[in-house]
Amino acid sequence: MECSVCAGGCRSAEVEDVLEDGHLKEFVEKFRGAIFECKKLTRNQYLFIVDREALPEMVLHWHNHSELKETHFSMGTGTDERNIAGKFTYAPVINVAVEPGNGERNYWVILKAYLDEDNPEFPSIAAKLPAALWAEREVYDLLGFNPKGHPDLRRLVLPEDWPEGVYPLRKDHDYKASPMDTPKCYYKPGPPDTMTVPIGPYHLALDEPAHFRIFVKGETVVDVDYRGFYSHRGIEKIGEGRLTYNQVLFIAERICGICGFQHSTSYAQAVENIAGVEIPERAMYIRTIMLEIERIHSHMLWAGVAAHLTGFDTGFMHAWRVREPVMWLAERLTGNRKTYGINIVGGVRRDFLDYRKEMIMEKIKELRRQVEEFIEIATGTATFVKRAEGVGILPYKVAKAYSVLGPNGRASGRNIDIRRDQPFAAYKDLDFKVPVYKEGDVLARFLIRMDEVLESIWIIEQAIDQMPGGDVFVPIGELPEYEEALGYSEAPRGEVIHYVMTDKKNKVYRWKVRAPTYNNLPAVPEMLKGYSVADAPLIIASIDPCYSCTERVQIVDVETGKAQTLNEQQFNMLSIQKGKGVA
Numbered sequence: 001m002e003c004s005v006c007a008g009g010c011r012s013a014e015v016e017d018v019l020e021d022g023h024l025k026e027f028v029e030k031f032r033g034a035i036f037e038c039k040k041l042t043r044n045q046y047l048f049i050v051d052r053e054a055l056p057e058m059v060l061h062w063h064n065h066s067e068l069k070e071t072h073f074s075m076g077t078g079t080d081e082r083n084i085a086g087k088f089t090y091a092p093v094i095n096v097a098v099e100p101g102n103g104e105r106n107y108w109v110i111l112k113a114y115l116d117e118d119n120p121e122f123p124s125i126a127a128k129l130p131a132a133l134w135a136e137r138e139v140y141d142l143l144g145f146n147p148k149g150h151p152d153l154r155r156l157v158l159p160e161d162w163p164e165g166v167y168p169l170r171k172d173h174d175y176k177a178s179p180m181d182t183p184k185c186y187y188k189p190g191p192p193d194t195m196t197v198p199i200g201p202y203h204l205a206l207d208e209p210a211h212f213r214i215f216v217k218g219e220t221v222v223d224v225d226y227r228g229f230y231s232h233r234g235i236e237k238i239g240e241g242r243l244t245y246n247q248v249l250f251i252a253e254r255i256c257g258i259c260g261f262q263h264s265t266s267y268a269q270a271v272e273n274i275a276g277v278e279i280p281e282r283a284m285y286i287r288t289i290m291l292e293i294e295r296i297h298s299h300m301l302w303a304g305v306a307a308h309l310t311g312f313d314t315g316f317m318h319a320w321r322v323r324e325p326v327m328w329l330a331e332r333l334t335g336n337r338k339t340y341g342i343n344i345v346g347g348v349r350r351d352f353l354d355y356r357k358e359m360i361m362e363k364i365k366e367l368r369r370q371v372e373e374f375i376e377i378a379t380g381t382a383t384f385v386k387r388a389e390g391v392g393i394l395p396y397k398v399a400k401a402y403s404v405l406g407p408n409g410r411a412s413g414r415n416i417d418i419r420r421d422q423p424f425a426a427y428k429d430l431d432f433k434v435p436v437y438k439e440g441d442v443l444a445r446f447l448i449r450m451d452e453v454l455e456s457i458w459i460i461e462q463a464i465d466q467m468p469g470g471d472v473f474v475p476i477g478e479l480p481e482y483e484e485a486l487g488y489s490e491a492p493r494g495e496v497i498h499y500v501m502t503d504k505k506n507k508v509y510r511w512k513v514r515a516p517t518y519n520n521l522p523a524v525p526e527m528l529k530g531y532s533v534a535d536a537p538l539i540i541a542s543i544d545p546c547y548s549c550t551e552r553v554q555i556v557d558v559e560t561g562k563a564q565t566l567n568e569q570q571f572n573m574l575s576i577q578k579g580k581g582v583a
Contacts, residue, residue: 021107023068023098031058041485042273044107044422052113052122055092059125059132062094062109070097070416072403073125074108075514076135077499078143080171081114084482084509088115090122090145092132093486093497095422100415103423108486121146131403134522142169154186157229168237175237188225190215197533199540201230207305212524212540219532224525239511240503245271245479246345248508252498253339255513256546258298261290262491263498263513264343269424270487270500271345275476283347283472284426289360289463290333290340291425291489292456296367297326298492299407299449299456302544306446307378309538310387315378322370329363332356347473357464368457375450388443392527392539395440402523405516406494407448408543412440419490430462442542449492449544479506491516493544517546 024046028035034054039047050058062071074095081089091112098105113122124147126132136147137156144167147153158168163181167173190196194215201209209230215223235255239248253264265287272279300323307315327337333356334340342350352360378384394404399412409416417434419427435451437444484501494516503509520543527539 021098021105023065023096024109027058027061027109030061034058041110041483044103045110045273045486046107047110047112047484050111050113052090052115055090055111055113056123056125056128058111059092059094060128062096063129063131068097070100070400070414070421071095072097072400072416073129073131073135074403074495075497075499075512075518076125076132076139077510077512077514078139078145078169079501079510079512080143080169082117083171085114087117088120088143088145089113090115090120090139091499092125092135093499095418095495097416097421100421103421103428106421108422110486115145119146120144121148123148124150126150130401130522131519134518141167143167144170152188154188157232159229159232160184160186168234175234175240175242186227187213190225191223193217194222197536199536201227203537208546210545212536214528214533214536216533219534221528221531221533221536224528226521226525228521236511236513240508243508244506245476245500245502245508248511249343249345250341252513253341253343256491256515257338258301258546259294259491259493259496260339261294261343262489262496263515265291265425266487266489266496266498267500267511268343268345268487269489270485270498271476271479271502273485273487274483274500274502275345275479277346277474277476279347279474280471281426281468282351282470285463285467286348286350286352286472287343288426288430289352289460290330290342292459292463293326293330293333295456295492296453297323297330298544299453300326300371302449302492302541303374303378303446305541306388306442306538307384309541310384312378312381312384312387315374315381315384318374318377322367322374325363325367329360332359344473346476347471349473351472352467357467360460360464364457364460368454371450371453371457378446378450385443387538388446388542389441391442391531391535392542393440394523394527396438398523398526399440402526403519404494404523405519406491407445407452408520408523409494410435411437411444411448413438416495417490418488418495422488424489426463427459429466430459432459442538445542445544482509484510493517493520493546495519515546517543521545 031054034051035048037049041047059073063073065071072095074093076092079089081087089112091110094109096107096109115122124136126136127149136150139145140153141155141157160183161180163179166179194217197214197216200211211227213225214221235251239251249264249267252267253260255263300319304316304319331337334342342348394412396413399409399414415436420434432455435448437448479502481502481504487498489496497514499512500508501510524540528536
C-alpha cells in the first residue's frame with residue numbers, strides 16, 4: 001500500500017514531513033516504532049498500519065487524550081483479507097474531536113493491524129476501555145479473532161445453536177449456510193443473594209426482541225445481563241461480494257425501520273469517498289432535508305413511547321398526532337412514508353420541484369407550532385416530569401467510557417454531533433445549535449430530543465431557502481479495487497458509521513455497519529443499577545433503542561427446526577400461498 005501521507009517509511013521519516021496536524025504528529029512520534037505505513041484515505045480520514053501489540057495503548061492515547069475531550073472509540077471492524085494479503089485484519093476506528101464545531105480540524109483515525117491466519121489474536125482493548133467490549137466480542141463470534149485478556153468472551157451475535165469453530169464472516173463460509181448444533185446457554189450468573197427478573201425476549205415494553213436479565217435485591221437493581229441479536233439478518237454477508245455497490249444501497253436503507261435514510265446516506269458517502277467524487281450541491285441539500293425529516297419523526301415517535309411508559313397516554317397521542325404530518329410530507333417528497341429509495345451513490349434520484357418547496361415550508365411552519373405546544377403540555381404535566389426526573393442517570397464519565405452517542409451522550413454532557421463537528425451533506429452551510437444537558441436522566445434525554453426537533457425545523461427552513469440549482473446526480477463509473485473509506489451521518493440516535501472496502505467488478509469486499517444503538521446499549525446496565533424494577537422499562541426505552549439496527553432472511557420451520565434460504569421468487573410464492581391459506 002502506498003504511504004501517501006509521508007511518502008513512505010513512516011518509521012524513519014521526520015515527523016514534520018509526515019502530517020500537518022499537531023496531534024497526529026504527536027501520535028506518530030510516540031508510536032513511531034509500531035507504525036508501519038500510513039495513508040490519507042480522504043480529506044478527514046487517516047489509515048495507519050500498526051503493530052497489533054500496540055493497539056490498546058494507541059486507542060487509549062486517543063480516547064484519553066487530555067486535550068481532545070470528546071474523542072472516542074467509534075467502532076472496531078474485522079476483515080478476512082486472506083485473499084488479498086494472506087492475513088486477517090482488525091481495525092479500531094477513532095473519532096478525533098480536535099475542536100468541536102470546526103469541521104476542518106476534526107478527523108477519523110483507523111488503526112489497522114494484521115493478524116496471522118493460523119493464530120488471529122490481538123491484545124484486548126476492552127480490558128481497559130468498555131467502549132470496545134462489543135466490537136471485540138463480535139469479531140470473536142463472526143471471524144474467530146481472539147482478543148487476549150477480554151473480560152467477557154461469551155457469544156454476542158451468533159445464536160445459541162450455532163456450532164463452535166464456524167465463522168460466517170470469513171470468505172470461505174457460504175453466505176447461504178445456516179449450520180445448527182445443540183443449543184448452549186451463555187447467560188451471566190447474577191451476584192449472590194439476588195433474584196432474577198427477566199424482561200424479554202418478548203415483552204410489552206420492548207418493540208423488538210431483546211433479553212434483559214435484571215438481578216435485584218428487593219426492588220433495587222444490582223446488576224444486569226443483556227442478550228440481543230435475536231433478529232440478526234446477515235446483511236453484511238449478503239452485501240459482500242454478491243451485490244454491486246448500488247444494489248447494496250437498498251439493503252443499507254433497510255437496516256433500520258426508522259432511520260434507514262441515515263444508513264443509506266452513510267453507505268453512499270463511503271463509496272463516494274472511495275470514488276473520489278463530490279456529489280452536486282443540490283443533492284447535498286435534498287439529502288439534508290430528508291435526514292432532518294427523519295430525525296423529527298423519529299424523535300416524536302420516541303417521545304410518544306416515553307410518555308406512554310410514564311402513564312401519560314395523552315402525551316403519547318399528542319406526540320404521534322404531531323408526527324403524522326411529517327410522515328405525510330416524507331411520502332409526498334419521495335413516494336414513501338419510510339424507506340424512501342431516493343439515495344443513490346453519486347447523489348439522489350428524485351429532485352424537489354418548486355411547488356414541493358412551498359409545501360414543505362407550509363407544513364414545517366405548522367409543525368413548529370404543534371411541537372412547541374406538545375413540549376409545553378409534557379413539561380407542564382407533573383406526573384410525567386416526576387416520573388422522568390432523576391431516573392436512569394448516566395454520568396458523563398460513564399458515557400465517555402462507553403462511547404455513548406447522540407441525544408443520550410449529549411444528555412450526559414457530551415458535546416458531540418458530527419453534523420457540526422465533521423459536516424457532511426449540506427450541514428457546513430447551515431446554522432444550528434447542538435443542545436447539551438448535564439443531568440443525564442430520562443428527563444434530560446426527553447428535553448434534548450425536543451430541542452433537536454426545533455433545530456431540525458430550523459435546518460429544513462434554511463435548506464429550502466438556500467437550496468442551489470443544478471443537477472442532483474453525478475455518474476460514478478468503475479470503482480478502484482480494494483480501497484477503503486468511512487461514511488457517516490448523525491442519526492436520531494447518534495453517530496452512524498459505514499466502513500466499505502471495494503472488491504473487483506464494482507462489488508464490495510467488506511461492509512461493516514455500526515449503528516448508534518450498538519454503542520448505547522452496553523451502557524444501559526450502568527443506567528439501571530440502583531433504580532427499581534418499575535423504572536427499568538422506562539430507562540431502557542429512554543435510549544431509544546433500535547435493536548434491528550444492531551442486527552446485521554432465512555425461513556425456519558418451527559416444527560422441524562430446519563432452516564432454508566429462499567430466492568426472491570420462492571419467497572414471493574410462499575407469501576402468496578400463506579396469504580391464501582395454502583400450507
